[in-house]
Amino acid sequence: MDLKTAGRVTLGPRELAATAARVRRHIVETIGRAGSGHPGGSLSAADILVALYFGGVMNVDPSRPRWPGRDRLVLSKGHAAPALYAVLAERGFFPVEDLAGLRNIDSHLQGHPDMKGTPGVDASTGSLGQGLSFAVGLALAGKLDRAPWRVYVVLGDGEVQEGQIWEAAMAAAHYRLDNLTAYLDHNGLQIDGRVEDVMSISPVAAKWQAFGWHVIEVDGHDMDRILGATAEAAEVKGRPTMVVARTVKGRGVSFMENRAEWHGKAPTPDQLAEAMRELGAADAGGPAEGGDSGAGERGEEDGQ
Numbered sequence: 001m002d003l004k005t006a007g008r009v010t011l012g013p014r015e016l017a018a019t020a021a022r023v024r025r026h027i028v029e030t031i032g033r034a035g036s037g038h039p040g041g042s043l044s045a046a047d048i049l050v051a052l053y054f055g056g057v058m059n060v061d062p063s064r065p066r067w068p069g070r071d072r073l074v075l076s077k078g079h080a081a082p083a084l085y086a087v088l089a090e091r092g093f094f095p096v097e098d099l100a101g102l103r104n105i106d107s108h109l110q111g112h113p114d115m116k117g118t119p120g121v122d123a124s125t126g127s128l129g130q131g132l133s134f135a136v137g138l139a140l141a142g143k144l145d146r147a148p149w150r151v152y153v154v155l156g157d158g159e160v161q162e163g164q165i166w167e168a169a170m171a172a173a174h175y176r177l178d179n180l181t182a183y184l185d186h187n188g189l190q191i192d193g194r195v196e197d198v199m200s201i202s203p204v205a206a207k208w209q210a211f212g213w214h215v216i217e218v219d220g221h222d223m224d225r226i227l228g229a230t231a232e233a234a235e236v237k238g239r240p241t242m243v244v245a246r247t248v249k250g251r252g253v254s255f256m257e258n259r260a261e262w263h264g265k266a267p268t269p270d271q272l273a274e275a276m277r278e279l280g281a282a283d284a285g286g287p288a289e290g291g292d293s294g295a296g297e298r299g300e301e302d303g304q
């Protein structure tokens with residue numbers, strides 16, 4: 001595939017799975033190399049992002065990242081930037097080699113997404129709770145312009161404890177933003193442990209329904225289901241859609257799965273090698289050469 005293909009890219013099931021595996025390897029490798037970052041929530045969101053960019057959904061032009069007719073993606077849970085960067089690189093917005101610079105001061109790939117610095121990033125995020133409001137603004141602008149493009153936004157389940165989310169949820173329904181599709185990366189964990197223990201969001205589907213949204217619940221690691229829900233959302237008139245995607249934090253790396261401690265720390269070189277083996281890297285003998293380590297001590301909590 002020509003990486004820079006403009007328009008929608010539609011891969012078959014096997015290629016989608018292979019792309020998701022590559023994206024997961026990029027995630028652990030770049031975070032390992034940087035010595036800091038958020039593997040858990042990047043791995044849980046990976047399949048959603050791959051489905052959107054490679055499953056025939058996002059209409060974009062990598063050689064013209066600011067093309068006004070493009071579909072927009074807001075990664076509201078901005079700490080999952082490594083997943084977004086991997087997907088954007090695979091889609092041709094910038095060279096895959098750039099990923100090695102994650103979190104380095106001279107790189108355009110900072111710890112959280114910067115719409116002014118990184119080709120393909122549509123919203124600067126990282127301060128949780130704000131991305132849905134931004135997405136509502138984009139969708140409203142699209143409606144006013146009678147534009148055909150759509151807005152996609154990915155939220156964390158801890159993130160939706162933020163009050164601003166619910167103001168945006170109300171606004172999206174009030175303005176009948178049927179050009180807006182949200183995905184809740186429902187992995188059950190946040191920075192300090194279980195969402196259910198920190199502050200329950202249940203019954204989460206009923207809450208979004210009560211706020212006037214069309215709600216679909218899916219397995220967030222099943223590409224078919226994610227794409228089915230996305231297609232359904234495009235047909236819904238007069239309401240935004242929330243896809244509640246049940247996911248596993250750290251998905252794909254056995255020792256990271258369902259463990260809150262992997263929210264915001266980098267793997268050691270040994271752990272990275274093991275993760276790469278599990279993710280099917282041909283050469284998982286050790287961390288790749290090059291790219292000097294950026295901020296933070298390896299294995300230390302990011303604290304964000």
Ligand SMILES: Cc1ncc(C[n+]2csc(CCOP(=O)(O)OP(=O)(O)O)c2C)c(N)n1
Nearest residue numbers: 041126127128156157158159189190191304
């Ligand atoms: C406003 C704000 N408060 C706190 C943080 C620090 N922080 C970063 S990620 C995170 C936990 C988010 O949990 P969740 O939304 O469930 O993310 P995921 O499980 O998908 O990684 C927190 C508290 C932040 N980035 N923004």
Ligand SMILES: [Mg+2]
Nearest residue numbers: 157158189190
């Ligand atoms: Mg979570």
